[in-house]
Amino acid sequence: MSKLLVEHEDATFLMRVARPSMINYGIDDGDLIVVDRAKIPHSGNIVVAVVDGEYTVKALYQTNDELMLKAGNPDYPNIVPRQGQILEIWGVVTSCIKRFS
Template identity: 40%
Template structure:
């Protein structure tokens, strides 16, 4: 679940921050020497956000999605303009609280599946389920900060 008050306001629209995008790909196997030049500059806003006006950011809280690599404190990039589909990771309101879960569309109605077996599956009332957006990316920090 996430704290709705940790919403990062996209309306502020800070200027793009360009960073180098290197031509060389990084293999996950044996090491390879890096190239000495950048292919182009990379604007993460351009790369990660398709619908700027309908995109917002949240911080994840808890461990219910850890089996897909989404951890407490990770940054979620959510697009409200996308129609939720089967197997999407979504932000929903359930019993008056927000949660992030995998959406499963079943013959019996929607199911919100945590990605950690320690948490129960949620079977919300289809008439009252509110989906606020589809998680299109999440940013996981591999080095913990104090």
């Protein structure tokens, strides 16, 4: 079962989503996401990023001269890093696990 969700065992983590900022991508508040830190992030991937020390889950969009983290909910802003802002792409989201009661 774990081989379906985990490609790089030593670099894969589970994180619980804390806000509904990605509902249009099927990721809801309280879901578990599988995050692979060994994958190279590409434009269009859903990623976990650290912006000024805070974790966020967003879709990565990158052109030659601009990077944007796109929210999957119109109630949440997209993030375009400002000059001097610290942004790190922490890992690529590979799966979302939902739990039904």
